[in-house]
Amino acid sequence: MKGKMKLKQNSFLLLVTILLFFIMYGIGCVLFNAQGFSKTQNFLNLFISNAGLIVIGIGMTVVMITGGIDISVGSFVAMGCMMLAWMMEKGGIGAVPAVIIVLVTGIVFGLVQGFLVAYMDIQPFIVTLAGMFFARGMTAIISKDMISITNETFMAWAKMKLYLPFGGYLNKKGVMVYPYMYPTGVIALVFLVLAFIMLKYTKFGRSIYAVGGNEQSALMMGLNVRRVKLKAYVLDGFLCGVGSILFCLNTLGGFVEQAKGFEMDAIASSVIGGTLLTGGVGNVFIEIICIATCRNSAFKHSPARQPSKPLSPSREPYLPGGHVLPLQLCYASSLYSSLFLP
Helix, strand or coil, X not given: CHHHHHHHHHHHHHHHHHHHHHHHHHHHHHHCCCCCCCCHHXXXXXXXXXXXXXXXXXXXXXXXXXXXXXXXXXXHHHHXXXXXXXXXXXXXXXXXXXXXXXXXHHHHHHHHHHHHHHCCCCCHHHHHHHHHHHHHHHHHHHCCCCEECCCHHHHHHHHCCEECCCCCEECXXXXXXXXXXXXXXXXXXXXHHHHHHHHHHCHHHHHHHHHHHCHHHHHHCCCCHHHHHHHHHHHHHHHHHHHHHHHHHHHXXXXXXXXXXXXXXXXXHHHHCCCCCCCCCCCHHHHHHHHHHHCCCCCXXXXXXXXXXXXXXXXXXXCXXXXXXXXXXXXXXXXXXXXXXX
């Protein structure tokens, strides 16, 4: 009976968080309607600008549910972007092989960190701290200068628009304009759904919760705790590789200082989304609400990403600052609700 009450409480708080999000978003539509806040495209820009962070946040959530942490994700994103830029612009490697190499690098990176955490019993913070320094250092070794990507195939991927058949509006010229999504946002949402299904309905997903909840109980149940942790970090490494590719499709370039502080955004979004630092509890769908507002709460005035040309370090994608206030209120509501999660 107590377990059912606890489950209902968690479901209730999840619904409260989602409800508060849409209430605040509705208030924003009223207050900033003249600036275009109510347009469907403005809402979709949240997923376009934060596609890489959404995927990386999923990996962070998986690792944190096991009771671990990964503070190397920001540095790996910078290294992944630099690898892509250098391979396509300096190394003469095509876009597809470059993407595959980055994905394999992410898997190997996660495998090494997972082995040190699971089988060498080194604290995750220490292991991933070393990984953070290593990845950032490798980024500088590859190139100390910014490299802009001009590869035609990669540029075509970045510029591809997937128009939606609804939510259109008439512009000043009287032409119907329909909202669109870039492939990066679609890929991020697909990974989100797959992660939800994996955590909720697969043996591996339930094993992750069991290990994070109580390792000794998991061992007594017959679970291979070390193998589960290793797989979690390998998955995290793979998702970091995917996230760095999506991030690079937004910025179309690589530089040493790229994605600095990215790990804190991922950790904060996971924790505020209800993931416990001690492990055993986490939800990727609450996390996405926090991610969508966390990165856009810096009051930047740059427009949403337009991949017609590579971005410079000062032009990383953010939403206009005037539209951020309602999103910050959503962020605060998510934080308030998460304080009551077990």
